[in-house]
Amino acid sequence: MRDVREWTASLVRFVKRRRDPVVVQTLRSAGAATIAYVIALRLSPESAPLTAPLTALLVVQVTLYSTLTTGIRRVNSVVTGVLVAIAFSLLVGLTWWSLALLIVASLVVGRLVRVEEFVPEVAISAMLVLGVTTVGDTAWARVVETLIGAVVGLACNLLLAPPVWVDEAGESIEGLARRLRKLMLRMGEEAAGRTPVELATARLYEARELDHDIVEVDAALRQAEDSLKLNPRVKEGLLHRVVLRTGLDTLEICTVVLRVLARTLTDLAKERDPFADEPYAIDEGQAPDPLFGPETGRTVEQLLSEIGDAVVSFAVLVTTHVSVSAESAEARLTAELRQATATRDKLAQLLLEEIQRDSRHWQLHGAVLTEVNRILDELDTEHRSRRLLEELDRAAREQRERMPHLTRLQERWRGNRPVLSRRSR
Numbered sequence: 356m357r358d359v360r361e362w363t364a365s366l367v368r369f370v371k372r373r374r375d376p377v378v379v380q381t382l383r384s385a386g387a388a389t390i391a392y393v394i395a396l397r398l399s400p401e402s403a404p405l406t407a408p409l410t411a412l413l414v415v416q417v418t419l420y421s422t423l424t425t426g427i428r429r430v431n432s433v434v435t436g437v438l439v440a441i442a443f444s445l446l447v448g449l450t451w452w453s454l455a456l457l458i459v460a461s462l463v464v465g466r467l468v469r470v471e472e473f474v475p476e477v478a479i480s481a482m483l484v485l486g487v488t489t490v491g492d493t494a495w496a497r498v499v500e501t502l503i504g505a506v507v508g509l510a511c512n513l514l515l516a517p518p519v520w521v522d523e524a525g526e527s528i529e530g531l532a533r534r535l536r537k538l539m540l541r542m543g544e545e546a547a548g549r550t551p552v553e554l555a556t557a558r559l560y561e562a563r564e565l566d567h568d569i570v571e572v573d574a575a576l577r578q579a580e581d582s583l584k585l586n587p588r589v590k591e592g593l594l595h596r597v598v599l600r601t602g603l604d605t606l607e608i609c610t611v612v613l614r615v616l617a618r619t620l621t622d623l624a625k626e627r628d629p630f631a632d633e634p635y636a637i638d639e640g641q642a643p644d645p646l647f648g649p650e651t652g653r654t655v656e657q658l659l660s661e662i663g664d665a666v667v668s669f670a671v672l673v674t675t676h677v678s679v680s681a682e683s684a685e686a687r688l689t690a691e692l693r694q695a696t697a698t699r700d701k702l703a704q705l706l707l708e709e710i711q712r713d714s715r716h717w718q719l720h721g722a723v724l725t726e727v728n729r730i731l732d733e734l735d736t737e738h739r740s741r742r743l744l745e746e747l748d749r750a751a752r753e754q755r756e757r758m759p760h761l762t763r764l765q766e767r768w769r770g771n772r773p774v775l776s777r778r779s780r
Contacts, residue, residue: 383511387411391507395500406433406497410504415511432473433501436461436480449485457481524579524599525674527572531606532670534568535613536663543659546620547652549645555617555624562614569607576603597746602673605733605742609666612733616726620646623719651705655723658702661695662730669734689736699727 388408395407414429439461447453458478465477484497542558580596627644647655668688675681703724710717732738 384412384415387415387508387511388504390511391504394507395503398503399496399500401496401500404496404500404503406500407504407507410501411508411511412504414505414508428470428473429476430501430505431468432465432470432476433480434498435464435468435470436477437484437495437498439464439477440481440484443481444485454482454485457485521579521599524572524575527575528599528602528606528674529667529670531565531568531572531603531610532667534565535606535609535666538562538565538613539659539663539666542617542620543656546646546659547656550620550624552621552624555621559614559617559621562610562617565610565614569603569610572603572606576600597743597750598673601739601742601746602670605673605739606666606670608733609730612726612729616723619719619722619726623716623723626716626719648705648709651702651709654698654702654705658695658698658727661691661698662727662734665691665695665731665734685736688734692731692734692736695731699724699731702727 388411391407391411392404395404399407410429410433414425439457443453443457443460447456458481461478461481462474465474468477470477480497538558538561541561545554545558576599579599623646627646645652665688668684668691672681672684672688675684706720706724710720
């Protein structure tokens with residue numbers, strides 16, 4: 356019985372790992388390179404046609420879209436390098452100065468033929484071909500091997516549809532939302548007490564470090580967007596891309612506003628701490644004044660906690676694909692935003708009373724209220740619906756302008772019904 360449980364646990368771990376980008380890339384690349392080498396052994400005149408597995412290894416990517424685009428540029432770069440090498444071998448042969456000219460010419464031609472990141476491959480291919488004795492045979496053999504590797508690499512993703520990385524991007528977005536919530540909770544707890552300047556400054560640095568998290572989430576989202584393009588398993592790729600991208604944009608705006616809020620609380624801590632410029636004042640028993648009154652501080656803590664919960668619910672909403680789950684997530688987000696709005700109104704009244712008693716820091720109190728209002732507005736479901744419709748319309752308009760004939764064929768195939776009507780509903 357124990358062996359069965361261990362075997363089942365191992366199987367579950369394997370199923371979870373088989374969608375990992377590193378595992379998928381390793382298995383697909385190894386398989387494509389091996390197949391390309393076996394085919395090249397039969398078709399290439401060389402005894403060790405390593406160019407074919409090398410090309411397949413470089414062409415195969417995690418997503419179908421990047422495989423197609425990379426394969427075309429890869430073949431283009433290698434063929435261009437071979438042609439440049441043939442021209443140089445017929446004119447000057449291999450010398451130190453011809454090698455220098457070859458590299459310069461290959462890099463320039465690579466820019467002209469628009470192979471993008473494969474510009475160095477043009478020069479590499481040209482040098483390898485020019486360095487052999489039988490230039491003509493080796494050149495055309497290298498072209499054949501390159502075509503074999505590229506075709507095998509493309510076929511691997513065309514025949515075996517690659518995974519869609521939407522779930523991984525969704526996990527990254529939810530992770531960012533939870534980090535935002537955790538920082539809001541800490542800021543709220545400290546705003547309710549006597550916050551030293553050093554502690555408020557530390558929270559400001561934490562808010563700035565969230566920019567690195569956004570970069571990582573953006574990279575995961577780009578991979579997911581590529582996996583949705585030209586993928587036969589995806590029917591509404593545009594809708595998925597827009598939903599995830601607008602969701603990340605909203606969280607990025609919330610992150611920026613939260614950083615501004617941390618800056619405001621830091622400035623307020625400096626104003627409340629008369630010994631902020633004296634590093635030993637707290638050690639001598641000089642505690643700073645609280646940022647807010649007792650009831651106002653508790654309300655700020657409650658409000659940031661409720662906003663943090665709403666941020667997580669928003670992330671769950673934009674990463675949920677099942678309609679029933681999406682409806683429950685939207686209902687939960689709406690209820691949390693309603694509660695946060697009521698707490699915001701209570702905080703506005705308490706801040707007004709504090710300003711009436713002491714108006715020295717009214718700008719900072721007003722800034723706190725403005726910043727929490729901005730976050731609530733960004734998370735509002737109606738605001739998000741309008742943003743989705745605008746982005747869908749913009750994406751469809753760009754597609755019509757870029758590929759007008761394809762768009763007309765699609766509309767004619769669907770009975771001239773608007774493309775976005777079903778997606779909007």
